[in-house]
Amino acid sequence: MTQVTLDEWAAMPRNRAEVAGGVLVAAPFLDTRHQLAVTRLAYWLDERLPDLVALAGVELLLAEEPLSIRVPDVLVTSSTELNVRRSSPEDVRLVIEVLSEGTVRTDRVTKFSEYAEVGIEHYWIVDLEEPASMTTYRLIDGEYENFGEHTGKVSLDFDGTPLELDLDALTTRHAQRP
Numbered sequence: 001m002t003q004v005t006l007d008e009w010a011a012m013p014r015n016r017a018e019v020a021g022g023v024l025v026a027a028p029f030l031d032t033r034h035q036l037a038v039t040r041l042a043y044w045l046d047e048r049l050p051d052l053v054a055l056a057g058v059e060l061l062l063a064e065e066p067l068s069i070r071v072p073d074v075l076v077t078s079s080t081e082l083n084v085r086r087s088s089p090e091d092v093r094l095v096i097e098v099l100s101e102g103t104v105r106t107d108r109v110t111k112f113s114e115y116a117e118v119g120i121e122h123y124w125i126v127d128l129e130e131p132a133s134m135t136t137y138r139l140i141d142g143e144y145e146n147f148g149e150h151t152g153k154v155s156l157d158f159d160g161t162p163l164e165l166d167l168d169a170l171t172t173r174h175a176q177r178p
Helices: 006-011 032-048 104-117
Strands: 017-020 023-026 053-056 059-064 067-070 074-077 092-098 122-127 133-140 143-151 153-158 161-166
Touching: 006 067, 032 053, 032 074, 032 092, 032 161, 067 104, 092 104, 104 122, 104 143, 143 153
Parallel strands: 092 122
Antiparallel strands: 017 023, 017 067, 053 074, 059 067, 074 092, 122 133, 133 143, 153 161
């Protein structure tokens, strides 16, 4: 099997795909509940983290050789460039994956280790199954440590910024209000 290069990847039309170890990987179709949660998380974080930018669906270049590109549901970056198609791990402060059918193992095992290997400090996994929950991890000495498992209304500190998030509101009719 021929491995995909960065130039080949850049020339491809964008679908729901990623590249892992040079191999093109199709991502599963996302249901509307998943899409709504991702959109709300990105917007909500972007509004509350004044020196950072939260984006949904942006490529994350993990390695050029062999090529590994992931597309996290949400990433928070220190880069202020808003017209970006791809981020580098050194600019990413937080990655969030929202579990969906077909992504559980990849999000909890594969991406968990990949994000740690490239030094992304914070990794949050959101599970929309009732009750909606979120597990927060922080990179300590090259390994992710569980910093909390949350349901309902969550109060946490993200690098000195207090955040309050209503996990149940991620998929309800009305978005979260400050």
